[in-house]
Amino acid sequence: MTAAPSTARSTATAAPPAPTGRPRRSVGGVAATTVLLLGALYCLVPVAWVVVASTKSRGELFTTFTFLPGSGLLDNLGDLFAYGGGQFGGWALNSLLYAGVGSVLSTLVSALAGYALAKYEFTGRNLVFFLVLAGVLIPGITLAVPQYLIMSDLGLAGSRWSVLLPSIISPFGIYLARVFAASVPDDTVEAARLDGASEGRIFISIALPMLVPGLVTLFMLQFVGIWNNFLLPFIMLADQGKYPLTVGLYTLLSRGSGEPGLYSLAIIGAALSVIPLAALMLVLQRYWRLDVLSGGLKG
Amino acid sequence: MASTTAPPAHPARAGTPSEDGGSPVRRPRQRHRLAAWSMLAPALLLFVAFLLVPIGYALWLSLRGLRLEGGGPFGRRVETFVGLENYATAIADAEFLAGFGRLLVYGALAVPFTLGLALVFALLLDARAARATRFSRTAIFLPYAVPGVVASLLWGFLYLPGTSPFSWLSDQLGGGAIPFLLDPWIFASVANIAVWGGVGFNMIIIYTSLRGIPEEIYEAARIDGAGEWQIAWRIKVPLVAPALVLTGLFSLIGTLQVYGEPTTLRPMTSAISQTWVPLMTIYRDAFTRDDLPLAAAESVLLAGLTVVLSVVLLRLNQRRIFGGS
Numbered sequence: 001m002t003a004a005p006s007t008a009r010s011t012a013t014a015a016p017p018a019p020t021g022r023p024r025r026s027v028g029g030v031a032a033t034t035v036l037l038l039g040a041l042y043c044l045v046p047v048a049w050v051v052v053a054s055t056k057s058r059g060e061l062f063t064t065f066t067f068l069p070g071s072g073l074l075d076n077l078g079d080l081f082a083y084g085g086g087q088f089g090g091w092a093l094n095s096l097l098y099a100g101v102g103s104v105l106s107t108l109v110s111a112l113a114g115y116a117l118a119k120y121e122f123t124g125r126n127l128v129f130f131l132v133l134a135g136v137l138i139p140g141i142t143l144a145v146p147q148y149l150i151m152s153d154l155g156l157a158g159s160r161w162s163v164l165l166p167s168i169i170s171p172f173g174i175y176l177a178r179v180f181a182a183s184v185p186d187d188t189v190e191a192a193r194l195d196g197a198s199e200g201r202i203f204i205s206i207a208l209p210m211l212v213p214g215l216v217t218l219f220m221l222q223f224v225g226i227w228n229n230f231l232l233p234f235i236m237l238a239d240q241g242k243y244p245l246t247v248g249l250y251t252l253l254s255r256g257s258g259e260p261g262l263y264s265l266a267i268i269g270a271a272l273s274v275i276p277l278a279a280l281m282l283v284l285q286r287y288w289r290l291d292v293l294s295g296g297l298k299g
Numbered sequence: 300m301a302s303t304t305a306p307p308a309h310p311a312r313a314g315t316p317s318e319d320g321g322s323p324v325r326r327p328r329q330r331h332r333l334a335a336w337s338m339l340a341p342a343l344l345l346f347v348a349f350l351l352v353p354i355g356y357a358l359w360l361s362l363r364g365l366r367l368e369g370g371g372p373f374g375r376r377v378e379t380f381v382g383l384e385n386y387a388t389a390i391a392d393a394e395f396l397a398g399f400g401r402l403l404v405y406g407a408l409a410v411p412f413t414l415g416l417a418l419v420f421a422l423l424l425d426a427r428a429a430r431a432t433r434f435s436r437t438a439i440f441l442p443y444a445v446p447g448v449v450a451s452l453l454w455g456f457l458y459l460p461g462t463s464p465f466s467w468l469s470d471q472l473g474g475g476a477i478p479f480l481l482d483p484w485i486f487a488s489v490a491n492i493a494v495w496g497g498v499g500f501n502m503i504i505i506y507t508s509l510r511g512i513p514e515e516i517y518e519a520a521r522i523d524g525a526g527e528w529q530i531a532w533r534i535k536v537p538l539v540a541p542a543l544v545l546t547g548l549f550s551l552i553g554t555l556q557v558y559g560e561p562t563t564l565r566p567m568t569s570a571i572s573q574t575w576v577p578l579m580t581i582y583r584d585a586f587t588r589d590d591l592p593l594a595a596a597e598s599v600l601l602a603g604l605t606v607v608l609s610v611v612l613l614r615l616n617q618r619r620i621f622g623g624s
Contacts, residue, residue, distance in 0.1 A: 028527065029428030036423050037431060039416070040438035043499065046453040047441065049464070053456065062461040113342035120335035128339060135350055137609045141556040141578070142602040145585045145594050146353035146360070169345035199334035228446035230559035231578070235586070246448040246559070253452055254566045267456065270449045281444040282437065 047274060054268040058261050076268040083252075083265055090241055091248035092273070095227055097160070098244055102167035103222035107215050109168055114177025115207055119189060129178075135171030141231050148235050162236040163244070167226045173218050180214035181207065216287045227277060245273045354602075361385050361596035385596035395597060398577040401486070405576070406554040408490035409497075413550055414543065416494065417501035421539075422531050424502070425509045436506070440499035447496060451563035454492050455480075459567055480568035489571075492560050497553065501546040508542040509535060544616045548609055555605045558582070577601050 053061065057072025064070060080088050117129055147166050151157040156165075184207045192202045208215075230246045237243055240251070249269050256262035364381035389395055420439055424432050442450065456462045458479035466476035479488045512535065520530050536543075558578040565571045573587075574580040577597065585594035 026428055028426075029430065032423045032426050032429040033431055036420065036429060036435035036439075039420050039498075040431075040435045043439045043442050043495065046450070046457060046495070047445070049457060050453050053462070066462050066464045066467060109341045109345065112338040116335040116338035120331050122332045122335045125335075128343070131346065134606075135346065137552075137606045138350070138354070138602055139552050139556045139605050141558065142581075142598050142605065143350065143353045143357070145581060145591075145598055146357040147349060148585075149360070149591065150348075150353055150356060165345070166349040169342065169349050171346070171350070174342055199331065203338070224444060228448075230446065230448045230562075231582075235582070246446045249452060250448050250559075250563055253455075253563060256566065263456075266452060270452050273449055274445050277444040278441055281441070285437065285440070 050271045054271040095244040099227040102226045106168045106222045107219045110173035110177040113174045115181040117178045118181035357595040394574045409493040410550045413497045420502045421505035443500045447559040451560045485570040508539045
């Protein structure tokens with residue numbers, strides 16, 4: 001792997017570097033800043049809209065100017081949490097369960113496999129690695145239908161397991177973990193062996209702490225991936241009580257065309273579902289180590 | 300490769316660095332093989348259960364079909380081996396093929412705009428003269444945290460004539476509502492959702508790889524009289540080519556499996572049919588028509604096409620990434 005060389009400037013995740021000799025305001029500088037701010041505006045408008053629209057009552061949604069706050073926020077909140085006997089809260093908890101448990105397990109499984117592929121030599125290693133690479137290129141989502149059939153045969157279709165289990169395996173995660181694990185020094189591992197540490201102990205006490213920054217990135221990629229997944233739970237689940245937010249909000253919206261009152265619920269539901277993940281992303285932004293993604297490709 | 304016949308390490312050598320420094324040290328093979336396979340076991344188990352077996356099952360199922368046996372009032376439908384019949388049916392299905400055509404139009408809009416904007420934003424963030432970079436970077440990255448379904452819901456209302464601020468503005472200016480949800484605007488509208496959701500993530504990948512370029516290279520170029528534009532296009536863009544290929548690969552795979560966005564917009568528009576993109580056809584054939592063998596054949600075709608295109612993309616760029624000198 002080619003990690004950023006030591007002479008490299010700080011990564012995006014760290015604080016922006018102090019500009020050397022603050023250049024005076026130039027035409028180019030103003031233009032660059034303007035384009036960036038336009039990009040920011042483009043990305044913020046829909047989020048701003050949903051926050052404003054969530055305050056509108058049913059009557060106001062289609063009648064008042066679209067960016068004018070309304071008077072129905074509390075009613076909408078009440079309606080949302082009352083809908084279907086509190087289904088929205090259940091969907092949120094389900095999303096948290098699938099994404100939280102799924103991404104933690106996925107990160108652990110990937111870390112173990114990546115470490116094994118990077119640090120041991122054994123017959124079959126190349127074959128396993130080839131399989132992982134092939135797996136990266138096969139879009140998991142096109143396997144959703146066959147996965148559903150397997151789950152049906154196992155009697156698991158419709159259960160929470162049917163969403164959770166396929167989310168744990170991530171060939172790309174294993175591939176990335178292998179890139180991270182390659183940076184664990186062989187000498188350190190060997191020294192621990194000479195001291196009599198078992199292989200499992202070496203992984204937990206020596207390798208894992210070194211891998212943490214990379215694994216946090218992996219965890220977040222998986223968390224967002226599972227949280228945002230739609231087709232897998234949409235295919236696997238029939239019971240509304242087990243839906244994650246994405247599928248739940250979709251059902252609200254698809255019924256809204258016949259029952260316009262549900263539009264308001266879909267909107268405030270969307271607003272509420274965006275806030276926690278956006279907050280999490282902003283808080284964890286400093287831990288993103290996405291440079292490893294492109295670094296890994298070179299290695 | 301290296302000789303691995305040594306017995307468990309000699310205590311006497313403890314603390315001394317390995318003679319060949321770096322290359323694999325002599326290892327007690329038996330113990331390590333066990334450790335390696337135990338660590339791989341959970342991943343392999345899941346890999347087999349949820350990737351290999353479904354692929355194998357899909358391949359097998361795609362060769363099966365229902366045939367009428369007997370005939371007359373006593374005829375019954377029996378599952379049997381039908382060869383490549385399902386593939387022939389899938390390829391002959393004009394709607395399934397039209398779905399790929401629509402995917403092409405959608406992808407031709409979504410991929411270049413996502414990558415182009417991501418590259419422009421990344422270069423601007425890296426430009427010395429730009430201000431408000433921290434705010435912009437965070438704001439542009441924010442949509443990554445919004446699920447595609449929710450993004451489609453948000454944009455859907457921004458497209459819907461009754462709630463769209465853009466249509467309102469256009470109406471005020473005398474242009475009437477903008478038909479975002481009608482053909483052919485619908486392609487741009489769905490593509491826009493993908494661009495919105497993807498530009499920030501790709502921007503960060505490109506930007507982080509820009510930050511990895513040593514400052515000295517720019518200094519040298521500046522001394523040689525290169526302007527910031529020349530540095531950006533002649534030095535930065537070629538150096539982040541691997542990141543561009545990676546983001547291109549992600550975008551390509553993402554394009555081929557688009558499903559949630561058009562499905563979410565469907566209740567709002569008649570321009571999106573039940574078979575608008577291939578995955579929607581697969582879903583319909585599997586669950587509405589109960590024709591699982593046909594859906595399996597279509598899944599195999601879609602996955603196969605994705606792999607072929609990915610390999611072609613990586614091959615075409617192999618020299619640029621791995622070669623160089």
